[in-house]
Amino acid sequence: MVMSAVDSTFFTLNEVATVIWQAADGKTPLSAIVADRICPTFDVEPDVATRDAEQFVEQLSQHGILKVSDHPFEDVASGPVEAA
Amino acid sequence: MNRSHEISVEIGGLPILLRTHDPSFKEMLADRYAKFLGGSADPRFEFEVDLIPPPTDGEEEDAHVEVRERNWYLKRGDFRAHWDPDARRGTIRQSANPYSLDSVLRIVHTLVLAREGGFLLHAASAIRNGRAFLFSGVSGAGKTTISSLIPQDATLLTDEISYIRRGATGYEACGTPFAGELARVGENQAAPIAGLYFLAKGPENKLEQVATADAVRSLMRNILFFAEDVELVNLIFQAACEFVERVPVRRLTFFPDERVWGLIR
Numbered sequence: 001m002v003m004s005a006v007d008s009t010f011f012t013l014n015e016v017a018t019v020i021w022q023a024a025d026g027k028t029p030l031s032a033i034v035a036d037r038i039c040p041t042f043d044v045e046p047d048v049a050t051r052d053a054e055q056f057v058e059q060l061s062q063h064g065i066l067k068v069s070d071h072p073f074e075d076v077a078s079g080p081v082e083a084a
Numbered sequence: 085m086n087r088s089h090e091i092s093v094e095i096g097g098l099p100i101l102l103r104t105h106d107p108s109f110k111e112m113l114a115d116r117y118a119k120f121l122g123g124s125a126d127p128r129f130e131f132e133v134d135l136i137p138p139p140t141d142g143e144e145e146d147a148h149v150e151v152r153e154r155n156w157y158l159k160r161g162d163f164r165a166h167w168d169p170d171a172r173r174g175t176i177r178q179s180a181n182p183y184s185l186d187s188v189l190r191i192v193h194t195l196v197l198a199r200e201g202g203f204l205l206h207a208a209s210a211i212r213n214g215r216a217f218l219f220s221g222v223s224g225a226g227k228t229t230i231s232s233l234i235p236q237d238a239t240l241l242t243d244e245i246s247y248i249r250r251g252a253t254g255y256e257a258c259g260t261p262f263a264g265e266l267a268r269v270g271e272n273q274a275a276p277i278a279g280l281y282f283l284a285k286g287p288e289n290k291l292e293q294v295a296t297a298d299a300v301r302s303l304m305r306n307i308l309f310f311a312e313d314v315e316l317v318n319l320i321f322q323a324a325c326e327f328v329e330r331v332p333v334r335r336l337t338f339f340p341d342e343r344v345w346g347l348i349r
Contacts, residue, residue: 001206001305003147005161008183008190009264010206010244012306014222059223 006064016042016049017056024066026073030057093189094122096247096258097274098196100189101127106135109180116182119272120261129167129192131174138162138179149191149311156311158191160184167192186262190245191310198316201250201323204308207280208264209246209257211271212238215278216257217348218246219336220306225283228265229340238345242270245308248277248327255331279332281348286337289344299333300324 001012002021013021016038023033030053038049060066067073089110092101099122104110114121145161156174158165163184167174174192178184194204207220208227212235219230231243241247241257244264249256255277259270282294282302294302303324309317338344 001308003187005145005147006183008187008262010308011223012206012221014224017222 002060002065004063004065009063011060011063011065016044016052020053020056021060021066024057026067030054090124091117092122092124092127093117093120093261094272095120095189095193095260096197096202096249098193099123099127100192101130102133102185103130104133104135106180109133109135112180112182113185117261119259119269127172128196129169129172129174131165131167131176131188133185134175134177135180136177138181147187147191147310149195149313151311151313156195158188158310160187163188165191169195190262190308193247194309195311195316197247197249198309198311198319198323201319201326202248202255203320203323204260205246205248205303206244206306206308207246208243209241209259209270210234210238211241211257211273211275212345212348214275216241216275217278218248218257218280219283220246220280220302221283226285226338226340227283229285230283230338230344231264231266231268233340233342233345235342235345239271239273240268241273243268250323250326255327277331279334279348280327281334281336284335284337285340288337288339289347290337291347292335292337294333294335296328299328303328303333 003010019037023037034049034053039046061068086105088103088105089107090103091110091113092099101124147160149158156167163178165176165188176188197203207218208231209218219227228243234240241259243266245260245262247258247260256274257277258274259272261269263269309320
Protein backbone atom coordinates (compact mmCIF):
# COMPACT_ATOMS: atom_id res chain seq x y z
CA MET A 1 0.00 0.00 0.00
CA VAL A 2 1.30 3.45 -0.84
CA MET A 3 -0.06 6.80 0.30
CA SER A 4 0.02 10.09 -1.54
CA ALA A 5 1.62 12.91 0.41
CA VAL A 6 -0.36 15.34 -1.75
CA ASP A 7 -3.93 14.32 -0.93
CA SER A 8 -3.42 11.36 1.45
CA THR A 9 -5.00 8.98 -1.05
CA PHE A 10 -4.16 5.30 -0.56
CA PHE A 11 -3.31 2.76 -3.22
CA THR A 12 -3.34 -0.94 -2.50
CA LEU A 13 -1.25 -2.47 -5.25
CA ASN A 14 -1.82 -5.80 -6.96
CA GLU A 15 1.14 -8.03 -7.85
CA VAL A 16 1.76 -6.44 -11.24
CA ALA A 17 1.49 -2.90 -9.88
CA THR A 18 3.89 -3.86 -7.08
CA VAL A 19 6.47 -4.99 -9.65
CA ILE A 20 6.15 -1.67 -11.51
CA TRP A 21 6.37 0.32 -8.27
CA GLN A 22 9.49 -1.54 -7.14
CA ALA A 23 11.14 -1.32 -10.56
CA ALA A 24 10.50 2.40 -10.98
CA ASP A 25 14.03 3.68 -10.39
CA GLY A 26 13.87 6.85 -12.44
CA LYS A 27 16.07 5.41 -15.14
CA THR A 28 14.36 2.28 -16.49
CA PRO A 29 11.75 3.00 -19.18
CA LEU A 30 8.25 1.72 -18.50
CA SER A 31 8.44 -0.28 -21.74
CA ALA A 32 11.49 -2.14 -20.38
CA ILE A 33 9.76 -2.86 -17.08
CA VAL A 34 6.82 -4.33 -18.96
CA ALA A 35 9.01 -6.36 -21.32
CA ASP A 36 11.57 -7.58 -18.78
CA ARG A 37 9.60 -7.88 -15.54
CA ILE A 38 5.87 -8.11 -16.28
CA CYS A 39 5.50 -10.24 -19.41
CA PRO A 40 7.93 -13.02 -18.38
CA THR A 41 6.33 -13.30 -14.95
CA PHE A 42 2.62 -12.87 -15.56
CA ASP A 43 0.36 -14.48 -18.14
CA VAL A 44 -0.47 -11.31 -20.04
CA GLU A 45 -0.17 -10.07 -23.63
CA PRO A 46 2.43 -7.30 -24.14
CA ASP A 47 -0.17 -4.88 -25.55
CA VAL A 48 -2.50 -5.42 -22.59
CA ALA A 49 0.36 -5.19 -20.09
CA THR A 50 1.60 -1.95 -21.66
CA ARG A 51 -1.85 -0.38 -21.62
CA ASP A 52 -2.51 -1.39 -18.00
CA ALA A 53 0.95 -0.23 -16.91
CA GLU A 54 0.45 3.16 -18.54
CA GLN A 55 -2.91 3.56 -16.83
CA PHE A 56 -1.44 2.64 -13.47
CA VAL A 57 1.49 5.03 -13.83
CA GLU A 58 -0.83 7.82 -14.97
CA GLN A 59 -3.05 7.25 -11.93
CA LEU A 60 -0.14 7.42 -9.49
CA SER A 61 1.24 10.43 -11.31
CA GLN A 62 -2.04 12.32 -10.90
CA HIS A 63 -1.78 11.87 -7.14
CA GLY A 64 1.85 12.97 -7.02
CA ILE A 65 3.09 9.51 -6.04
CA LEU A 66 5.12 8.85 -9.17
CA LYS A 67 6.84 11.29 -11.51
CA VAL A 68 6.66 10.58 -15.21
CA SER A 69 9.16 11.85 -17.75
CA ASP A 70 10.27 11.01 -21.27
CA HIS A 71 13.89 11.00 -20.13
CA PRO A 72 15.75 9.51 -17.14
CA PHE A 73 15.77 11.53 -13.93
CA GLU A 74 19.12 12.80 -12.76
CA ASP A 75 18.17 13.04 -9.09
CA VAL A 76 16.36 9.94 -7.86
CA ALA A 77 17.18 10.33 -4.16
CA SER A 78 13.77 11.69 -3.17
CA GLY A 79 11.72 8.61 -3.98
CA PRO A 80 10.52 6.25 -6.68
CA VAL A 81 10.24 7.87 -10.05
CA GLU A 82 9.61 6.54 -13.48
CA ALA A 83 10.94 7.37 -16.87
CA ALA A 84 8.18 6.60 -19.36
CA MET B 85 -5.35 38.79 22.19
CA ASN B 86 -4.61 35.68 20.13
CA ARG B 87 -7.34 33.44 21.50
CA SER B 88 -7.55 29.76 20.68
CA HIS B 89 -10.40 28.03 18.90
CA GLU B 90 -11.45 24.49 19.67
CA ILE B 91 -13.19 21.81 17.74
CA SER B 92 -13.82 18.18 18.70
CA VAL B 93 -13.71 15.56 15.95
CA GLU B 94 -15.31 12.28 16.97
CA ILE B 95 -14.62 9.30 14.70
CA GLY B 96 -15.44 5.78 15.87
CA GLY B 97 -16.75 7.21 19.15
CA LEU B 98 -13.31 8.65 19.99
CA PRO B 99 -13.46 12.42 20.56
CA ILE B 100 -10.24 14.28 19.75
CA LEU B 101 -10.07 17.97 20.60
CA LEU B 102 -8.16 20.17 18.15
CA ARG B 103 -7.05 23.62 19.24
CA THR B 104 -5.87 26.32 16.84
CA HIS B 105 -5.25 30.05 16.93
CA ASP B 106 -6.49 30.47 13.38
CA PRO B 107 -10.29 30.96 13.21
CA SER B 108 -10.43 30.32 9.46
CA PHE B 109 -8.65 26.98 9.93
CA LYS B 110 -11.12 26.06 12.63
CA GLU B 111 -13.99 26.93 10.28
CA MET B 112 -12.46 24.80 7.55
CA LEU B 113 -12.26 21.86 9.97
CA ALA B 114 -15.82 22.44 11.12
CA ASP B 115 -16.95 22.22 7.52
CA ARG B 116 -14.76 19.24 6.64
CA TYR B 117 -15.74 17.18 9.69
CA ALA B 118 -19.30 18.53 9.96
CA LYS B 119 -20.88 15.11 10.46
CA PHE B 120 -18.25 14.11 13.00
CA LEU B 121 -18.23 17.00 15.44
CA GLY B 122 -18.50 16.06 19.09
CA GLY B 123 -18.75 17.93 22.32
CA SER B 124 -15.51 19.38 23.65
CA ALA B 125 -16.30 18.70 27.32
CA ASP B 126 -14.57 15.35 27.68
CA PRO B 127 -12.14 14.62 24.83
CA ARG B 128 -10.06 11.47 24.88
CA PHE B 129 -7.08 13.40 23.53
CA GLU B 130 -6.20 17.05 22.88
CA PHE B 131 -3.93 18.40 20.16
CA GLU B 132 -2.58 21.90 19.69
CA VAL B 133 -2.41 22.55 15.95
CA ASP B 134 0.42 24.96 15.20
CA LEU B 135 0.06 26.26 11.67
CA ILE B 136 3.20 26.96 9.70
CA PRO B 137 3.84 27.96 6.08
CA PRO B 138 3.52 25.17 3.51
CA PRO B 139 6.76 23.21 2.99
CA THR B 140 8.89 24.33 0.10
CA ASP B 141 10.86 21.13 -0.05
CA GLY B 142 10.80 17.68 1.46
CA GLU B 143 7.04 17.34 0.96
CA GLU B 144 7.65 13.91 -0.58
CA GLU B 145 9.10 12.49 2.65
CA ASP B 146 7.41 9.22 3.59
CA ALA B 147 5.30 8.95 6.71
CA HIS B 148 7.35 7.93 9.72
CA VAL B 149 5.82 6.91 13.05
CA GLU B 150 7.84 5.83 16.05
CA VAL B 151 7.58 5.65 19.82
CA ARG B 152 10.25 6.83 22.26
CA GLU B 153 9.75 6.70 26.01
CA ARG B 154 5.99 6.21 25.64
CA ASN B 155 5.68 9.26 23.38
CA TRP B 156 4.73 8.96 19.73
CA TYR B 157 6.46 11.00 17.02
CA LEU B 158 4.73 11.29 13.66
CA LYS B 159 6.25 12.98 10.66
CA ARG B 160 5.88 13.33 6.96
CA GLY B 161 7.05 16.04 4.59
CA ASP B 162 3.96 18.11 5.33
CA PHE B 163 3.60 17.61 9.10
CA ARG B 164 5.34 16.92 12.39
CA ALA B 165 3.38 15.71 15.41
CA HIS B 166 4.09 14.62 18.94
CA TRP B 167 1.60 12.71 21.06
CA ASP B 168 1.78 11.64 24.68
CA PRO B 169 -1.05 9.11 25.19
CA ASP B 170 -0.59 9.05 28.97
CA ALA B 171 -0.98 12.81 29.27
CA ARG B 172 -3.67 12.61 26.56
CA ARG B 173 -2.08 15.56 24.78
CA GLY B 174 -0.15 16.29 21.64
CA THR B 175 0.99 18.92 19.18
CA ILE B 176 0.76 19.06 15.41
CA ARG B 177 2.85 21.37 13.23
CA GLN B 178 1.52 21.63 9.71
CA SER B 179 0.29 24.09 7.12
CA ALA B 180 -3.45 24.78 6.81
CA ASN B 181 -3.80 21.68 4.66
CA PRO B 182 -6.74 19.44 5.61
CA TYR B 183 -5.08 16.35 4.12
CA SER B 184 -2.22 16.70 6.59
CA LEU B 185 -4.61 16.70 9.53
CA ASP B 186 -6.51 13.79 7.99
CA SER B 187 -3.28 11.83 7.98
CA VAL B 188 -2.40 12.66 11.58
CA LEU B 189 -5.89 11.69 12.76
CA ARG B 190 -5.73 8.42 10.85
CA ILE B 191 -2.37 7.55 12.37
CA VAL B 192 -3.57 8.34 15.90
CA HIS B 193 -6.66 6.20 15.37
CA THR B 194 -4.59 3.28 14.05
CA LEU B 195 -2.46 3.42 17.19
CA VAL B 196 -5.46 3.56 19.51
CA LEU B 197 -7.33 0.83 17.65
CA ALA B 198 -4.30 -1.50 17.62
CA ARG B 199 -4.55 -1.90 21.42
CA GLU B 200 -8.29 -2.44 21.24
CA GLY B 201 -8.41 -5.19 18.60
CA GLY B 202 -9.55 -2.92 15.79
CA PHE B 203 -8.01 -1.29 12.73
CA LEU B 204 -8.53 1.05 9.81
CA LEU B 205 -9.02 -0.74 6.49
CA HIS B 206 -8.60 0.49 2.92
CA ALA B 207 -12.19 -0.40 2.15
CA ALA B 208 -15.59 1.03 1.41
CA SER B 209 -18.37 0.20 3.87
CA ALA B 210 -22.09 0.61 4.14
CA ILE B 211 -25.01 -0.24 6.42
CA ARG B 212 -28.10 -2.00 5.13
CA ASN B 213 -30.89 -3.36 7.29
CA GLY B 214 -28.88 -2.63 10.41
CA ARG B 215 -25.82 -4.61 9.32
CA ALA B 216 -22.54 -3.32 8.00
CA PHE B 217 -20.71 -4.65 4.95
CA LEU B 218 -17.08 -3.99 4.02
CA PHE B 219 -15.68 -3.90 0.48
CA SER B 220 -11.94 -4.09 0.12
CA GLY B 221 -9.42 -4.93 -2.58
CA VAL B 222 -6.59 -3.52 -4.61
CA SER B 223 -6.95 -0.11 -6.17
CA GLY B 224 -9.23 -0.39 -9.19
CA ALA B 225 -11.03 -3.46 -7.80
CA GLY B 226 -14.31 -1.57 -7.41
CA LYS B 227 -14.55 0.15 -4.00
CA THR B 228 -15.63 3.43 -5.57
CA THR B 229 -17.86 1.68 -8.08
CA ILE B 230 -19.79 -0.36 -5.53
CA SER B 231 -20.14 2.75 -3.37
CA SER B 232 -21.61 4.69 -6.27
CA LEU B 233 -24.13 1.86 -6.85
CA ILE B 234 -25.34 1.85 -3.25
CA PRO B 235 -29.14 1.33 -3.00
CA GLN B 236 -31.35 4.03 -1.52
CA ASP B 237 -32.09 2.01 1.60
CA ALA B 238 -28.38 1.66 2.45
CA THR B 239 -26.10 4.16 4.21
CA LEU B 240 -22.56 4.79 3.01
CA LEU B 241 -20.04 4.79 5.86
CA THR B 242 -17.06 5.54 3.60
CA ASP B 243 -15.84 4.88 0.09
CA GLU B 244 -12.17 4.86 1.15
CA ILE B 245 -11.18 4.17 4.78
CA SER B 246 -13.29 1.88 6.95
CA TYR B 247 -13.17 2.02 10.74
CA ILE B 248 -13.40 -1.37 12.45
CA ARG B 249 -13.64 -1.63 16.20
CA ARG B 250 -14.07 -4.67 18.38
CA GLY B 251 -16.91 -4.60 20.85
CA ALA B 252 -18.15 -6.95 23.55
CA THR B 253 -20.33 -8.89 21.12
CA GLY B 254 -18.39 -8.64 17.88
CA TYR B 255 -17.05 -6.20 15.34
CA GLU B 256 -18.61 -2.89 14.36
CA ALA B 257 -17.97 -0.67 11.35
CA CYS B 258 -18.13 3.09 11.90
CA GLY B 259 -18.44 5.88 9.39
CA THR B 260 -15.44 8.06 8.63
CA PRO B 261 -14.97 11.49 7.04
CA PHE B 262 -12.17 10.11 4.87
CA ALA B 263 -13.54 10.19 1.34
CA GLY B 264 -11.97 8.67 -1.75
CA GLU B 265 -12.64 9.24 -5.42
CA LEU B 266 -16.38 9.48 -4.80
CA ALA B 267 -15.65 12.65 -2.79
CA ARG B 268 -18.61 11.81 -0.55
CA VAL B 269 -18.14 11.98 3.21
CA GLY B 270 -19.53 8.96 5.04
CA GLU B 271 -22.34 9.06 7.57
CA ASN B 272 -21.45 9.08 11.25
CA GLN B 273 -23.18 5.81 12.07
CA ALA B 274 -22.10 2.36 13.24
CA ALA B 275 -23.43 -1.18 12.87
CA PRO B 276 -22.34 -4.78 13.49
CA ILE B 277 -20.25 -6.15 10.63
CA ALA B 278 -22.02 -8.90 8.68
CA GLY B 279 -19.37 -9.55 6.05
CA LEU B 280 -16.17 -8.54 4.30
CA TYR B 281 -15.98 -8.78 0.53
CA PHE B 282 -12.76 -8.64 -1.48
CA LEU B 283 -13.74 -7.11 -4.79
CA ALA B 284 -12.85 -7.78 -8.40
CA LYS B 285 -14.65 -6.61 -11.52
CA GLY B 286 -15.77 -9.23 -14.02
CA PRO B 287 -18.33 -10.05 -16.71
CA GLU B 288 -20.85 -11.50 -14.24
CA ASN B 289 -21.58 -11.49 -10.53
CA LYS B 290 -20.02 -14.28 -8.50
CA LEU B 291 -19.49 -14.96 -4.79
CA GLU B 292 -16.76 -17.30 -3.56
CA GLN B 293 -15.53 -18.42 -0.18
CA VAL B 294 -12.01 -17.34 0.79
CA ALA B 295 -9.68 -19.71 2.62
CA THR B 296 -8.68 -18.44 6.05
CA ALA B 297 -4.99 -17.96 5.21
CA ASP B 298 -5.87 -16.06 2.03
CA ALA B 299 -8.35 -13.93 3.94
CA VAL B 300 -5.75 -12.97 6.55
CA ARG B 301 -3.19 -12.24 3.83
CA SER B 302 -5.60 -10.02 1.87
CA LEU B 303 -6.79 -8.31 5.01
CA MET B 304 -3.26 -7.52 6.17
CA ARG B 305 -2.49 -6.06 2.74
CA ASN B 306 -5.29 -3.54 3.19
CA ILE B 307 -4.93 -2.59 6.86
CA LEU B 308 -3.57 0.90 7.44
CA PHE B 309 -0.68 0.88 9.84
CA PHE B 310 2.32 3.16 9.88
CA ALA B 311 4.20 2.58 13.12
CA GLU B 312 7.53 0.81 13.31
CA ASP B 313 6.62 -1.07 16.45
CA VAL B 314 6.91 -4.84 16.76
CA GLU B 315 4.40 -5.13 19.59
CA LEU B 316 1.68 -3.22 17.78
CA VAL B 317 2.32 -4.96 14.46
CA ASN B 318 1.85 -8.28 16.29
CA LEU B 319 -1.39 -6.98 17.76
CA ILE B 320 -2.59 -5.98 14.30
CA PHE B 321 -1.78 -9.45 12.98
CA GLN B 322 -3.67 -11.04 15.87
CA ALA B 323 -6.60 -8.71 15.21
CA ALA B 324 -6.66 -9.72 11.54
CA CYS B 325 -6.62 -13.42 12.44
CA GLU B 326 -9.41 -12.99 14.97
CA PHE B 327 -11.46 -10.89 12.55
CA VAL B 328 -11.48 -13.54 9.80
CA GLU B 329 -12.47 -16.17 12.37
CA ARG B 330 -15.55 -14.22 13.37
CA VAL B 331 -16.61 -12.38 10.21
CA PRO B 332 -17.56 -14.10 6.93
CA VAL B 333 -15.02 -13.21 4.23
CA ARG B 334 -15.87 -13.73 0.56
CA ARG B 335 -14.52 -12.82 -2.84
CA LEU B 336 -17.07 -10.84 -4.85
CA THR B 337 -16.55 -10.60 -8.59
CA PHE B 338 -19.10 -8.20 -9.99
CA PHE B 339 -20.34 -6.58 -13.14
CA PRO B 340 -20.62 -2.89 -12.36
CA ASP B 341 -24.34 -2.29 -12.17
CA GLU B 342 -26.84 -2.11 -9.32
CA ARG B 343 -27.67 -5.85 -9.43
CA VAL B 344 -24.53 -6.59 -7.43
CA TRP B 345 -26.20 -5.33 -4.28
CA GLY B 346 -28.64 -8.26 -4.55
CA LEU B 347 -25.74 -10.49 -3.46
CA ILE B 348 -24.88 -8.45 -0.40
CA ARG B 349 -26.71 -9.95 2.55
